[in-house]
Amino acid sequence: MAADSSEEVLRKYVEGIFDRKGLLMHEEVCRFGEIIKSSRARLKFARELDRRRNICLVDENTYHKLLHSVALAFFESVKDENFTAGSILMNMTFTYHYIPKGRRVHDINYSTSGSSRERLRSLMRKLKQNMLCCNDISYINDYNAKKQVDTDSASSQTVVYLYESLNNHVVWKTMGFWEEILLDSVHHERRQRCTLRPWRDLGNVERDEFNAALCNITFGQLTSYLNNMKLLNLSKTARINFLQKQCVIGGIVEGTEMHSTLYNLVTN
Structure with a gap:
């Protein structure tokens, strides 16, 4: 057709x-x-x-x-x-x-x-x-x-x-679904909020600002998706595993306030 x-x-x-x-x-x-x-x-x-x-x-x-x-x-x-x-x-x-x-x-x-x-x-x-x-x-x-x-x-x-x-x-139990839609949403927000320039053209301060912005975007999107995962009855183990993987990708370091907030969201 x-x-x-x-x-x-x-x-x-x-x-x-x-x-x-x-x-x-x-x-x-x-x-x-x-x-x-x-x-x-x-x-x-x-x-x-x-x-x-x-x-x-x-x-x-x-x-x-x-x-x-x-x-x-x-x-x-x-x-x-x-x-x-x-x-x-x-x-x-x-x-x-x-x-x-x-x-x-x-x-x-x-x-x-x-x-x-x-x-x-x-x-x-x-x-x-x-x-x-x-x-x-x-x-x-x-x-x-x-x-x-x-x-x-x-x-x-x-x-x-x-x-x-x-x-x-079955879609909610498919981790590939969550990983792909999170990545898409982070990229979308990044295009909306960040100036897209080649990494090699950025100075140290600009790179730090870019990384901080990316952490903030990832944090915001993760908060939303973790809430959805809980409403959709995904297990705590699945949510913790998802969180840990996405924090590594998004640069959210364990021990920071962002990481603690997200972890508490999953465990409480």
């Missing part, structure tokens, strides 16, 4: 995700599954989601369409060992959310319309089957990790984010 054609299919597919009343047809899901095998397509898909993040609170139907699609994109990333879109997709899992009405997926009160009821049941079967064929992926996890937010009323509502239904996804 030509690149332009694939991008148009992705664009329409994302429109279908955010169609509150619409369901994704079997053919659309299958076509998306083929296209998303490309790292370029995954990046395009991630950017389309990011472009629509102003509507981060979605309805239940949209939530589950997002859940299936993002899970599949992550799974293909792991198979491909290419996490170009990883950082954006992870941010989307901490962005999109919905407020359930005291029901789980299998408790949905289907429409009284026979055809609508069958379409929705068919979609739910397809979503669950798609996840059953992916090793180490728990598609729907009973929402045992929930955020409580205050409302204007005396009661509170339970907000469910995408990451909470994806916290057993």
Whole structure:
């Protein structure tokens, strides 16, 4: 399929995700599954989601369409060992959310319309089957990790984010994912905040300033990612190993305030 054609299919597919009343047809899901095998397509898909993040609170139907699609994109990333879109997709899992009405997926009160009821049941079967064929992926996890937010009323509502239904996804257990997205984010911040000049053209003072800036950038990004790793239930051992390796790469020396702060973040 030509690149332009694939991008148009992705664009329409994302429109279908955010169609509150619409369901994704079997053919659309299958076509998306083929296209998303490309790292370029995954990046395009991630950017389309990011472009629509102003509507981060979605309805239940949209939530589950997002859940299936993002899970599949992550799974293909792991198979491909290419996490170009990883950082954006992870941010989307901490962005999109919905407020359930005291029901789980299998408790949905289907429409009284026979055809609508069958379409929705068919979609739910397809979503669950798609996840059953992916090793180490728990598609729907009973929402045992929930955020409580205050409302204007005396009661509170339970907000469910995408990451909470994806916290057993194999991508989070893949250290290559974390290493690549951290490196990408550090490089991005460095381009934004540092003057990029050849190392040989820098004086000693400028080199010291550059190294200090790089430490600060690495510290900031590590803080964010370590928090995410904890929310995604990565073990303390995995987080400590990741921290130690990235501190060496980023020049954060053991015994410094930065290192102590990061270590306390992991261990406490």
